[in-house]
Amino acid sequence: MAVKMIKVHGSGNDFYLLDQTQFPEPLTDKGLKQLAINICKRDGAGLYEGADGVLVVDKSEHAHVLGRMRVINADGTEASMCGNGLRTVARYLGTQNDADNFRVETMYADLKVQAVADFAKQVPAYSVEISPVSFDAKTLGMHANHEAQTIINETIPELKSELKFSAVAVPNPHLIAFVDHATLVGDELGRIGEWLNDGKNTIFPDGVNVSFVEVLGQNSIFVRTFERGVGFTNACGTAMSASSLMYVLLHQESTDFNQEIQVTNPGGMVKTVVHQGADEEYWMELIGNATFVKIVSLPLTDALAADFTQASATITGEQAAYEDFVTSLTTA
Numbered sequence: 001m002a003v004k005m006i007k008v009h010g011s012g013n014d015f016y017l018l019d020q021t022q023f024p025e026p027l028t029d030k031g032l033k034q035l036a037i038n039i040c041k042r043d044g045a046g047l048y049e050g051a052d053g054v055l056v057v058d059k060s061e062h063a064h065v066l067g068r069m070r071v072i073n074a075d076g077t078e079a080s081m082c083g084n085g086l087r088t089v090a091r092y093l094g095t096q097n098d099a100d101n102f103r104v105e106t107m108y109a110d111l112k113v114q115a116v117a118d119f120a121k122q123v124p125a126y127s128v129e130i131s132p133v134s135f136d137a138k139t140l141g142m143h144a145n146h147e148a149q150t151i152i153n154e155t156i157p158e159l160k161s162e163l164k165f166s167a168v169a170v171p172n173p174h175l176i177a178f179v180d181h182a183t184l185v186g187d188e189l190g191r192i193g194e195w196l197n198d199g200k201n202t203i204f205p206d207g208v209n210v211s212f213v214e215v216l217g218q219n220s221i222f223v224r225t226f227e228r229g230v231g232f233t234n235a236c237g238t239a240m241s242a243s244s245l246m247y248v249l250l251h252q253e254s255t256d257f258n259q260e261i262q263v264t265n266p267g268g269m270v271k272t273v274v275h276q277g278a279d280e281e282y283w284m285e286l287i288g289n290a291t292f293v294k295i296v297s298l299p300l301t302d303a304l305a306a307d308f309t310q311a312s313a314t315i316t317g318e319q320a321a322y323e324d325f326v327t328s329l330t331t332a
């Protein structure tokens with residue numbers, strides 16, 4: 001039996017999208033974990049150029065929902081949410097069902113998704129809801145500053161850093177610091193990211209996505225992320241959304257709720273809007289590309305055995321359009 005997947009990306013954060021309804025029976029969790037570990041490997045060891053993870057699409061049992069998304073990181077760990085990935089799943093399900101405004105089931109919420117105007121020619125774009133939001137240490141799996149219940153714009157002495165951090169779950173866990181440009185591009189992010197995802201530290205035993213944010217101007221930030229279960233990525237959608245929330249809460253001199261924020265990153269650019277609902281709950285809109293790079297196919301048993309010799313791919317041509325879009329950002 002062959003397995004068909006779409007290589008997709010959101011702002012250069014790339015995934016294999018696997019629709020499990022192609023199989024008579026869905027893969028087991030163990031099978032999904034092994035598949036992700038095999039195909040995501042970089043440096044030629046994985047399926048083509050590898051990936052940051054696998055987006056698993058299944059039917060949803062929930063009413064008014066077009067499908068379900070699960071997120072498997074490149075190291076095989078499962079995450080509760082993936083903002084860049086959700087945009088590509090929204091495009092996949094929307095195209096399949098001829099719908100452009102619907103909900104997708106994720107681990108903790110059925111999230112709103114909507115097709116929006118293309119970012120550029122052959123660069124389709126979607127807006128997705130990022131929620132629920134929590135600052136609670138228990139939800140974050142955080143043990144720091146004498147078991148503090150929340151950490152918002154505070155130093156964490158144990159990290160041997162002068163930086164001030166904010167910890168927020170959206171709902172996957174994020175640790176965010178606003179920094180100057182030299183720190184943004186320096187080694188500190190990698191040092192802290194490796195440490196908090198080493199599987200041994202006592203601050204985030206289950207790991208955490210770590211981001212440094214530079215304020216570039218009015219409603220404009222740059223976000224660089226070391227992702228749990230992956231390492232450095234071109235972009236992390238939930239990190240850019242969580243960073244936008246902290247930007248609104250801590251930097252009202254240059255942004256505010258309900259304003260469109262431009263978030264640039266090593267893989268390109270997305271837009272975010274931070275909302276506070278009537279119930280006082282925060283939620284974010286993450287608006288960005290949903291690029292389908294190629295359709296790949298190979299025998300399922302080979303993929304599970306990390307044998308990619310029979311793999312075939314059909315290129316869509318969208319990657320060239322996306323690269324032109326990124327170039328236009330710097331020449332604008």
Ligand SMILES: N[C@H](CCC[C@H](N)C(=O)O)C(=O)O
Pocket residue numbers: 013052071073078079080081082083084085172173209227228229230235236237238239
């Ligand atoms: N590495 C993340 C999951 C992927 C999130 C990211 N790719 C995004 O776009 O939000 C975690 O373990 O929480």
